Amino acid sequence: MLEGLRVLACGARDAVKLCATLLERAGAAVDFAATDSMDYDVIVISSDVDDVADWKASGTHIVCDITATGPQDSRAGQPFTDAQVQAMSGLMDTTGFAHGAPACIGIALTEISAALYAASAIASAVRVKRRRGIAQNIDVTLMGCAASALTTFLPAAFARRTAGRVGNRHPACAPWNAYRTRDGWILICTSTEEQWRKLRQEARVPQLDDARFATLADRVRQADALDALMETWTTTLSTGDCTRICERIGVAAGPIVGIGELHREPNFRMRHPEAARAIEADGIGADTYRRVSVFAMSALSEAVAVLKPETRESIDAAPLAGVKVIEIGQYTTAPLVGKHLAALGAQVVKIEPPEGEVARSWAPGQGGTSYFFALNNTDKETIALDLKQEDDRAYLRTLLEDADVLVENLRPGALAKLGFTRETLGAINPRLVYCSISGFGIASAYPSRPAFDTVIQAMGGLMDLTRSEGAPVKIGASGADILGGQAALFAIVARLASSTRDAGAFIEISMQDVAAWCALFAAGKAESRGQALACLDGHIWTEGDVSDAQRARCITQPKAVAARLMEHAVPVMRVDELLEDGDFLADILSAARDANGVFWPVLKLPYRLTKTPARVRAVPGAPRAVRRAPPAPAPAPVPEDRPA
Template identity: 85%
Template sequence: MLEGVRVLACGERDAVKLCAALLERAGATVDFAAANSVDYDVIVVSSDVDHAADWKASGAHIVCDITATGPQDSRAGTPWSDAQIQAMSGLMDTTGFAHGGPARIGIALTEISAALYAAAAIAAAVRVKRLRGIVQNIDVTLMACATSALTTFLPAAFAGRSAARVGNRHPACAPWNAYRTRDGWILICTSTEEQWRKLRQEARVPALDDARFATLSNRVTHVDELDALIETWTATLATDDCTRMCERIGVAAGPIVGIADLHDEPNFRMRHARAARDIEANGIDAKTYRQVSIFETSALSETRAAAKPRTRNSEGNAGPLAGVRVIEIGQYTTAPLVGKHLAALGAQVVKIEPPGGEVARSWKPGQGGTSYFFALNNTDKRTIALDLKHEADRAHLRTLLKDADVLVENLRPGALAKLGFTRETLGAMNPRLVYCSISGFGIASAYPSRPAFDTVIQAMGGLMDLTKSDGAPVKIGASAADILGGQAALFAIVARLASSADEAGTFIENSMQDVAAWCALFAAGKGASRGQTLACLDGHVWTEGDVTDADRARCITQPKAVAASGIAQAVPVMRVDELLEDSDFLADALSAARDASGAFWPVLKVPYRLAKTPACVRAVPGAPEIVRRAPPAPARAPVPEDRHAAEIRDDMR
């Protein structure tokens, strides 16, 4: 992928080190010290920690500068920590239980996110240099990476509301929570009435038949009573037994895996046997995470047909991926996040939606019948509605795929194959296709039939064990497993497109649990970070300095902005809705896009800046185009895959 690219990584910031590890995983040669920087194609540095001005001014290298805040930010130049950025960006306030205070996320989420976005931006810049001879600088900020993860919380702020912390619950689904078992914890997540019916029958708790729980809205209203009753059932079972029971009835569930026990988690042990044995024998140290791969690549098909070279190159300051054609099949966060960034980088992205459009289009709040959430995750795409139960629509998809460069999807493993789109078939119709499959547990998995949600992956990847509120495990408020999984897929795809190797088709496998484990092991290898939240009149402050009883007493009587100014290394913990009154957020992160009718939408800029071939967010898609089907042909026997086609909606995660 990036073979032949030489990288110099300078500095102590975690994002620099992680970015270097990612580039090395993609084939680049990485050094962490050098007397002569002339020999390097790429330099990764953090100018708020180390000197970078001369390298950036020379024009001789692709220089990626990862800083806490942007150069125009009023807080620029200060090497803020990951936790301080969590607090200032609103991320920290989204994590924790409703009855308690905000909780620090147990992994360096903003550093990790910055590393992933920086690696993708570097790969894009390498592609531009290879195809057009343009060398440019890149700026990535932890603050922009943090705010870009707020897509589930910003919609409420756009509507003038404040989104409350929900702990391990879902604001619109119930039951959806962490429940105690006989020997630990289990996450159970229901999203349909059918799942609730099956769970209620399995639990055999008579009170669950009460009218208070008859409808989803009633269950959400009475969620405290509901969760208490569910736990009377789970508390009688071992975690493994409860998990298997939920898997059998098609309900997403999984144990909260302790980081020290990750090596015994069956899917992790199956997919990363060497790392599991090493953890079991030696524990977790600063290098353990490097034994876990966040993506795998292989030939698209066993039959490697001759591939025609790509000829759609662009000149000048067009986006790095100008001329690249992408097909996206997926919903909610992971695949849409990948498609959004590929489009911002200049690719032509066609999003395939089911008839009636993606479910997330209708989520509240929004405008003109489309949700803010959907708009934030799907900018600059052309959208088409296809009913893949019908052969005519599958034929249209085949036509699109024949001329595509990339296919990215987050269906259940095997869903496309059931519809006739196996790797062999895809390789035959398009020998140079880059096909990226994103799933919860991977293609080769100990759980081939287990559904996966972000919350379950956070639990089973070690993230929840590292994030605690009042001593109890709690999920990261942002959809961290979904977002980080999408970022890892984005990097793998762009790195493949930057390759100077032959144009043979490539299959990229991305498991969200692998990415979550990679992040959790990195955090565990570093050890716990110092700091605490203090309650104030109007919220909380986060401090990493020494705190006295007098400081705590004074904070309670002061607004958080005043309290933070009087305590060493303290910053206010911002609410997400407060960001809309923050001049730095408005200038550096927020932007406006238009839809086909001319209406304006609040959207987020990408958190990386390429100096000469910028990534741009411009438009929000309207309703999906409807493909006109030909009149039905005379009835005939269905093709074999049709017996599975009705499952496609269930396979859309």
Template identity: 80%
Template sequence: MLEGIRVLACGARDAVRLCATLLERAGAAVERTASDSADYDVILVSSDFDDANVVARWKTSGSHMVCDITATGPQDSRAGRRWSDAQIQAMSGLMDTTGFAHGAPVRIGVPLTEISAALYAAAAIAAAVRVKRMRGIVQNIDVTLSGCAASALTTFLPAAFARRAVGRLGNRHPACAPWNAYRTRDGWILICTGTEEQWRKLKQEARVPQLDDARFASLAERVRHVDELDALVESWTTTLTTDDCTRICESIGVAAGPIVGVRDLADEPNFRMRHAQAARAMKAHGVDADTYRDVSIFETSALSDALPVAKRAVPCERGANAAPLAGVKVIEIGQYTTAPLVGKHLAALGAQVVKIEPPGGEAARAWSPGQGGTSYFFALNNTDKETIALDLKQESARAYLRTLLKDADVLVENLRPGALAKLGFTREALGAINPRLVYCSISGFGMTSAYPSRPAFDTVIQAMGGLMDLTRADGAPVKIGASGADILGGQAALFAILARLAAREENAGAFIEISMQDVAAWCALFAAGNNSARGQALACLDGHIWMEREVSDAERAQCSALPKAVAAVKLAGATPVMRVDELLQDGDFLADVLSAARDANGAFWPVLKAPYRLTKTPACVRAAPGAPQAVRLAPPAPARAPVPEDRPA
């Protein structure tokens, strides 16, 4: 996809190293040591760690695309300092959203902001390569860890917009119960119930008489009495092994999975099936600094082997100010986070994105809080899209979708594996409709999976991908507060799609497969093999500060008697742990991250800027989504009148 692109990766940040690995995976040639005679297309740097003067010369030369990954933007009041991933977690709100409700904030066990910056940088580079190949424009790219951290807060910012308190939930869900990590006879299991039917089946299997109590008769009551509910559920799970409990949940359609240790991934059935070579190496040699490189976060193949190769007429608008994806048409069939994240970034980069919603709209539209009948969460994830309502169970709606797909360039979806095929849109069928289509499927465990019938939520994937094993509060595994598996899976898909669109050759259609568990494991293995400095959150009068050094008892006592802003000044190396609602009073957040968009009715909505900046063809967030438009479909063919049976006279 990026064959022929030469990359120099010389920045000191983990994000540079990870981004280089991603570009290599997409076909680029990467060098880690500069050569005076080399003609690089892309130079990866981190100017807050590297020689800023050298970086400035590269940026102004006009002969290279320079991608500069830094902690904060150049206009940020904190610019230029060597902020670590953990410090960015603290100052961005990510740390305060991770951990148990009545405990201290918890550092996410993987360098989430570095990983996110690497993925967004790789995607932005692919977009810039496409612009250079098609229009000859060379430009620079800036990516900030702080912007990437803010982009991961879409489940928490809505409450802050509505001036509501934003707190930690641990492994629980704010609106569903039971939804938590529970001890078993030999480990932990993550169980998530999202419907009354799932709760009824789980209660029936558990056979704990107290679960029939009126306190748990409705969802609202279960959430209100969640402490008692969780204790009763755990009284059942502790009688079972993790494997037995998982099998029971899968048999009744309840999303569940074991909390897998990073070093146990080699024995995890789906990981072992999808990454046999990596699993064997881990069994033989353990996890080291390069183990993560043996795991691919996306797989590409032909859309359909049954069709002849068809040339892609690469769409493009030639104007100097045209966006990177001007002329590209995208169909999105997605909900919640993963596919919508992909769609909103493709739209920000200039693509026409048509989002297919079910009749009545995507369920997330109705989440609280919001305005005008649409949630802030939905708006944050669906900017700049055309939205239409289609009931794909109806043949007329499927026929309309086939019409949309005929001239589309990309189809991205995050339905359950096989769901689109059951509607008649197999890879072969899609290839027959449009042989040049790039089709990206995002799922929890992949299209080829050891768990073809197992439902997957973000929390389950965090558990089964090693992320929760590395993120612990007082020894107990805890999920990343943000929807880490969903977000990282969406970012991986975004990069894979953009790399395919940037390919030099006019490619035939392609199939891109994203398994969120693959992406989670890639992140966890990197973190396990590249240990970062530990630290601790210290309590203050009004919150916490984050320290990355040993703290004396006297300093701890001093900190507890001070507001966190004062403690951060008095204790060397301290960083205040910001709450999400506090970000809305932070000048840097308001200037560098937050923006406003209008919907079709003229109402203003708070939205987020893209965390990557292309200097000549920038990504732009412009419009909030409106209501899904109804489509006038052809009426069904009238039923034929029955033919009378011949009867003997």
């Protein structure tokens, strides 16, 4: 992949260290201190924290600068911490229980996200340099990464609504929460009417058949009553029994796993036995996370690849110009990958079921399409296929014949059951890069268990590290989904940047692996200090010492004033307030059009390449139905010979 790449990482931010770790995992040689004897291809810095040399002016290196805010932000150059960025971006206000204060996410989410996006942007720039000889600079901002994680909360803001904290719920789906069991807690997550029907039938609680729960929108509005009725069922069962029932009927569910017990979690122990033994013997240290990889790569099949003829690209073409991607995904993970591959210049063809992806219908939106879907699916061609039908599977095979990448987040084995095994894909296209994203991985202790973001957060250690009033709570944003998608994006782009790519590849992403990698990195660091203080109109986040007098004064002041009066303090922004914030409007929010010329609010990318920029341009319309030739008419019957 990135073998032969020489990287210098000389920034103090966690994002710099983690980005270097990812590049190293992909084959690059990394130094953390400059040497006279080595000439570097890539240099990763954090100029708002460190006094670093002006590498950007050299013109000979790929230089990636990871900072808190962008150059158009009025606060540019200030060395904000991850927690301060969480507060200023709205992320913190989405995390915690509705009745409590905003909760700081227990991992450095914006630093980790910046590391993953920076690694993908660097791999893109490496591809450009290897193919066209162009070196360029890259800017990555923590604020941009934070905003990119708000796709489940920004739609309400676009509709001029306030999206408050939902604890362990989902703002657009129900039932979706942590429920008490006979011996603990279980996360149960539903997103479709079929899942709700099966769960209702299994629970056998008559009130769940009420008309007030008839539609998804009804269930979201009646979430308090719905959750109370759900617990009349779950409290009769053990956590294990409830989990097994949900697995049997295809509903995502799982227990909350403590970070100190992660090495005993069956799937983690199966997939990472060396890491589990090390934690059991020595506990979690600063480098324990390095024993867990965020992706696995192997040969697609034994078929011999025939290289695709290279097309001549213009000097300023996007990094992935000429790359064709097939996406079979829904919700967040695979769509996030496809969105960024499209922004980087790839032709992305998204396969949807005939009725369209479920997330299209989530409120709010416009013209029959949700803002959520629009945010996650920009710049794609969309095609409707029923993959249960042979004609539609044949059409997909045709699409795959000249594709470079296939990315999907179906349940493990689902694509194979449709006839698209790794061996079959290798026979169709031996040079294909096939990326499978799933909750627990292909080789798993839970081969038939579905998984959603909240379940993975619970079973990957993230919820245990994130606490609201002492209780474990999920990251408000879909942290496990987003981080899993980012890991897949990096692995795919790194493979496309390989200078020796002569065969297909299979990339496996387990969202639990990625969550555990993040949780172990956080657990191996010293805890950061800070607290949210109540103000007249919300909260501020401070990392300084706070006296009782200061705490009392905060309550009488608006948060903008209180933040100015206290050292190391910033306001905790609500997501809807971002749309009135000049910095957010200037540096993060953008607009795209659909095929009818209608404008949609979208987000700028959190990474900026100076010479071959990635761009967000368009929102797709309804999926296009594939036109097929009508069946040939049946031959006319031959008259029978009859006696005269």
